[in-house]
Structure formats: structure tokens, C-alpha cells
Amino acid sequence: MTRGLCVAIVFLFLAGAPVLAGQQPATEGFVPASELPPDQQLPAAPFLIGAYAFIWLALVFYLWTIWRRLGKVEQEMRALDERQRSHAR
């Protein structure tokens, strides 16, 4: 049960993060351009987007590693369980 919940949660995060990551540049894009001096606008944006994109990508990657490690442990546990059951028989 808890495992199912955890996987679901991780999936939620995994599925949610790219959507949010996709929104990131769009949200920055709607900033009224008139407030910016024209020479500042272009060069700063890649750094800003890069910074926020990195955070999202690293976070997704980290969650993926946790999910994988958890999957491995659970798999091993099931194998152990089966072995024990066959032992008992």
C-alpha cells in the first residue's frame, strides 16, 4: 500500500515537473517588455531560464534516482519473500 502511494507520488512529481518546467520560460516571457531597457533584455534571459531549468532538471533527476533505488529495494524484498515462502513449503 505505502509502496503504491510512494510510486504514485513520485510519478505525480515526475509528470508534474516537466509541465511546470515547460511553463517556466512562458511565464518569464509574459513580463512586459516595456519595463526593460532594450539592451538588457536579450542577454539576461538565457541565464535566467538556464538557472530555473537546471533546478527543475536536477530535481527530476534526483527523484528518478530515489524512485529507482526504492524500486530495487522493493524488488529484492519481494524476491526474498518468495524465497522464504518456498523454503517453508
Added chain:
Amino acid sequence: MRKLFAPLLVLTAVMFAYAPVVIANTRYESTMFLVQKIFYFHFASWMAWAAAIGVCGIASAVYLFRADPRGDRLAVAGAELAILFGAFGLVTGSLWGRKAWGVWWQWDARLTMALMAELIFVGYLLVRKYGGPGAEKLAAGMGIFGAATTPFIYKSVDWWRTIHPQTSVVRNLGETAPDMYGAMLFCTVAFLLLFASLLTVRVHLESRRAELDRLYLALEDQP
């Protein structure tokens, strides 16, 4: 904790979904304009990093003096998250620095020491992985020492002249630019919540591993 986890996760997700709107609505800083908006996640990352190191240090001490395995699990989770949030802070800071200072990296006191703190916790994980039997205790010692050097990193910019803004900048922000201060607080809370949820998941992983080890041992003991 398990009951609290779902609401915590939902709250974190909502705050992160709303964070871009909050950040977009703040005014532009007068000299750095758009690129200054990195600040909100940069600062929040370092706050979560500090929380992670604090958790690692305190949990290490608890493990060392009380021999409580839960302290050990919490300490690993804290160390791993310290690396993650430290990487957030270093990369966003580097990108910001490229625009604001014109260089990717500056060998000034705070940057150097932040990098070294990152190294300490990478070393922590290496010790755990390759230290052999008894590595948990070694790692706990390292966690305590690592946490003890962090306050020096925090104060380093106030003690000697560096290129990095001083810590008083953040304190004064409440008076000079309340909207910026609000966005900063919002992002910091979001990151701390993210830290709490990641910590819960990571500790869960570690306790499942402990359970697995226990099962293996029980199997070996069987005739």
C-alpha cells in the same frame, strides 16, 4: 509523518506551481534587471541547503551519542539533500555571476567555502559507500564537522571584503523592497517544504533498506 506527507506534497507542488507568478510580479532590481530574478530560487536553495546540513549535523550527533539508527538514516538523507541544494545554489549562482560579474566563477571566500562544503558532503557519501564496516560512525563524525564549518561560510562574506553581496542585503530587503522580500520568503518556504518532502522520501528509502538488511539477517539465522 506518513499522514502529513500527502498534504505536505500537495502544498509543495502548489507553491512551486505558483512561484513563477510571484517571481514574475516582483519589480526589477535597478542595476541587474531581469537576471536578478535568479535571486529568489538561488537564496531559497541556500536556505534549504543550510536546513539540510543542520539536519545532517544534528542527526549525526544523535546517532553518535544515542546510537539511534533513525539518526543515521536522517543524516544520510540530509547529506544527500545538502549536495542537491548546494548544486542548485552553485549553478544558479554561477549563471547569475556570469551575467552580473562577467565571470562564471570567482575564487572569493564564500564561493570557495561553499564549494568545499559541497565536497565535504560528497566525501560523506563516499565514506559511507566505501568505508566498510563501521563507516556509519565515521560518516557521523564527518557530518558533525561539516555542519560545524557551515556558520563560517555564512559569516565569511561579512568578515572580509568579497564580491558576493553581504548577508545584510537580505535583512534590509524588507524595508527597501517589500514585494521582493515577500517573493523571497515565498520561495524560501517553498524550498523548505520541498526539502521536507524529499527528506521524508529519502528517509523512507533508507528505512526500507534497513528492513531488507534485517530480513536477510533473519534468513541467514534460519537453520
Added chain:
Amino acid sequence: MSFATTAFLVLKKDFTIEVKSGEILYTTLFFAVSCVLIFAIAFVREGQPVEGAGAGILWIAVLFAGNLALGRTFERERYGETVRALLLTPAPRAAIYVGKLLGIVALLVAAECLLVPMVAFLFDAPLFARPLLLAAILGLGTVGFASVGTLFAAMLVRSRTRDVMLPILLYPITVPVIIAGVLGTSALLQSPADEPVALLWIWLLVSFDVVFVTLALWTFEPLMTE
């Protein structure tokens, strides 16, 4: 037996063994000198030493030699299986730690006595312009490095991978001390010597030493318990 007596006895024990064999002192000194010579080859261009290299070379030589000395000191204890005996004595553990720490510091100070003139001579560095300040920086830096080093080397005696683990544990944690030591020394090497900056770093070294020694005394007992 009081705290000071125990610490002194541990120090005396190490000192007596060392005087008889000289193993650690001579190997450490030789290693430190080879380090400096390697750097001399790497950092001398067209017969002129690279400017400001002296401080860094001095400290790297001290650190490498320190790592070697720490490893050897506890390796000897492991061979004789004397760590367990030391820990079984009804003496305060912290006193054993202090005795060991003093031994390592004495060894490193002996190495520094050789290294400083050598670096000054080979790299044309005015190391003796402010002898007291230099002695303070070197002494405080050595204590900071050795306090963490002694603790971790003692812990690692039982570990299988101690040779690899010691530098991995030690260098990241002592980097603040190394930074302070190198920058403080190079402030002294400038002409004219930048005394206020050197004093700032000395003050920082003092605070590091206080934190590290306190923590080491506090954690030595639980870390050494099996």
C-alpha cells in the same frame, strides 16, 4: 591519574618510540622535502620562482607530510594492537586524544622547522621578515589540521580502507584552515607585509582551532567506542 598526566604519558610513549626508531620523523621529513623539490621543478620558470608560490608550496608540503605522519602513527598502534590497550585503560579518552594530538603537532612543527628555511631559500621568499606572525599562522594552522586529523586517523584504525579514507575525510574538512593558512602566509610574504590581513587570518585560525578541538574532544569518546 589526572588528565594532564595521562596526556603527557601518551605523548612520552610516542616520543620514546620515535626517538628510538626515528621512522616517522625521517620518512615524513624526506617526503616533505621531496614535495618541495617537485614544486620547485613545477613552479620555477626560467630560473625565477613564480611569484607568490612560496606560501602555497609550504602549506601543501606540510599537509601532505601531515597526512603521511597521521597514517603512520596510527598504523604503528594497529600493528602492536595497542589502540585497544590504550582505550581499555581507565584513563579519560579525551586525554589519550590530547596526547596523540600533541605528538602529531610536535612532529609537524619539526617538519616545518626544516621546510620554512628551505622554501625561503629555494623560492626567495621573505619568510623571516615577521617571524612571530609566521610562527603563529603555522602553529595555529598545524593545530587545526592535526586536531581533525588525529580524530579521524584514530577512528580509521579499525577500517579496512583507511589509506584512502583519511585524505577523503580530512582534506575537505580542513580546507578552511588551509585557506586561512595559505592566505595568511602570502599576506606576510608581500612586500611590505600586510599585517592587518595576516592578523585577520590568524584570528580566523584561532576560531577554527577552538571549534575543531572542542568538537574533537567531544566526539572522540563515542567515535572510538565499538
